[in-house]
Amino acid sequence: MAFSMASSPAGVHSSLSSSFDQPRAAQFGVFQALDRPHIPSSAVHFSPRRSAVKPLNAEAKRNDSMVPSAATSFAPEVVEKVEVEDYEKLAEGLQNASPLEIMDKALEKFGNDIAIAFSGAEDVALIEYAHLTGRPFRVFSLDTGRLNPETYKFFDEVEKNYGIRIEYMFPDSSEVEALVRSKGLFSFYEDGHQECCRVRKVRPLRRALKGLRAWITGQRKDQSPGTRSEIPVVQVDPVFEGLDGGIGSLVKWNPVANVKGNDIWNFLRAMNVPVNSLHAQGYISIGCEPCTRPVLPGQHEREGRWWWEDAKAKECGLHKGNIKEENLNSNGNGTVSSSGTAAIPDLFTTQNIVNLSRPGIENLLKLENRKEPWLVVLYAPWCQLCQAMEGSYIELAEKLAGSGVKVAKFNADGDEKAFAQQELQLGSFPTIILFQKHSSRPIKYPSENRDVASLLAFVNALQ
Known part of the structure; x- marks a missing residue:
């Protein structure tokens, strides 16, 4: 699916109106937005605005792939790549820069290959900052199918206000059907939100980001005390892959990382920016309707999300790289372990992947004449490389279902690490091994390419 790109013509706020009666942040003071605001040259050096990239004058054709639309809608340009x-x-260098400076630098550096992730909450500030730079920009959003009606109306208001088309990524219908049919519509209240979020949000995001080299998020340090307190303004994405493939192929920009929530709202009011009407009803952080509720006075904004779970680790998986390695004592449901450490969710949790215990993996080692081959990933839940390959490994398990190849996982961290290093050829996480039908020793997957096609080729070559 292609992202849209929009220019930011002067007067766009006054010339475009919404068909919905949506609230706006109250305007106060005097603030004149220039086509290109003055940015001190001492902070960051910017090159002149490029003329090669032309904004769309009509709605872009929506496709499942983002790359073809971008290629046909814009003139070629050279995008600077930084090691x-x-x-x-x-x-x-950007630690003390303003969000506007950071946004300008991001758009300047990546051109067509960067997009703003818009959730329908207060990160509309990102779109306003992009508009103020005067540069073309893209906006995408994840439609989980379970958003509030107010959020959908807000999307429409934003599109009309800025003269853009938000490009939506949707979950795979077969995956949603399988989840709902097997566990019901509200299973997340019983066993945690991670599985539902993985189907409805994480996998669609993974598909979207594979068509980009960078993305822009509305993460702030004050949003979640357990997971976002140390996010930088720009980083190599620790979890997701970009257009070139592999870990390190995607850059993540967080222009408002150092901005307080109150200051974001002061900015929205000053700029008379449209906001989601749910904010006036006590909602601050807004997600899916079943998993979001208003917060009470004095409560932290993230306490309205997944309120039935631990308050210190409220991430849906889109920013899983924020969760620290030391929080590895997990029971798989994002709750607190017996040691009191905030837990990190387990990985590869699907009915198509067998969870092997120590006796189970030992039995595989003892069998010399197996009836079927076994593919096993040796992993640690905190490992960012393991997290990054979760989607492809689960997809591989789905493809191999019914083929006669068993797909499994073994948590080789902690007390099991020495055993895995000695008996299972564990070098680093993740390690993937294949137990053939008629061999007592496993064969280690030698490549760093962990996409579905590469893993499937490895399995097929050794059957």
Whole structure:
């Protein structure tokens, strides 16, 4: 599916109106938005605005792939690429920069290959900052199918206000059907929200990001005390892959990382930006309707999300890289472990993947004449590389279902690590091994490519 791109013509706020009666943040003071606001050259050096990229003048044709639409809608341009090791230094240089400066730098650097992730909440500020830069920009959103009606109306208001088309990514219908038929519509209240979020949000996002080299999020340090307190303004994405494939192929920009929530709202009011009407009803952080409720005075904004779970680790999986490695004592449901450490959810939790215990993996090692081959991933829940390959491994298990190949996982961390290193050829996480039908020793997958096609080729070659 292609992202849309929009320019930011002067006067767009006054010339476009919504068909819905939506609230706007109250305007106060005097603020004149220029076509290109003055940015101090001492902070970041920007090149002149490029003329090669032309905004769309009509609605873009919506496709399942983002790349073809971008290729046919815009003139060719050269996108500057920065080596991976430069981003930590870039983040340090932008630490004291304004959100507008950071946004401008992101759009300048990546051109057609970057997009704003819009959730229908207060991160409409990101779209306003992009509009103020005067540069073309893209906007996408994840439609889970369970959003509030107010959020859908807000999407329409934003499109009309900025003269853009938000491009939506949807969950796979067969995956949603399988989840609902097997566990019901509200299983997340009983066993945690991670499985539903993975189907409705994480996998669609993974597909979207594979057509980009960078994305822009509305993460702030004050949003979630357990997971977002140390996010930088720019980083190499620790979980998702970009257009070039592989870990390190996607850059993540967080322009409002250092901005307080109150300051975001002051900005929205000053700019008379349209806002979601749910905010006036006490909603602050807005997600899916069944998993979001208003917060009470004095409560933290994330307490309205997944309120039945631990308050310190409220992530749906879109920003799983924020969860720290030390929080590895997990029971699989995002609750607190017996040691009191905030838990990290388990990985590869699907009916198509067998969860092997220590005796189970030992039995596989002992069998010399297996009736069927076994593909096993040795992993640790906290490992970012394991998290990054979760989607492809689950998809592989779905493809191999009924083929005679068993797909399994073994948590080889902690007390099991020494055993895995000695008996299972564990070098680093993740390690993938294949137990053939007529061999007592497993064969280690030698490649760093963990996409479905590469893993499937490995399995087929050794059957």
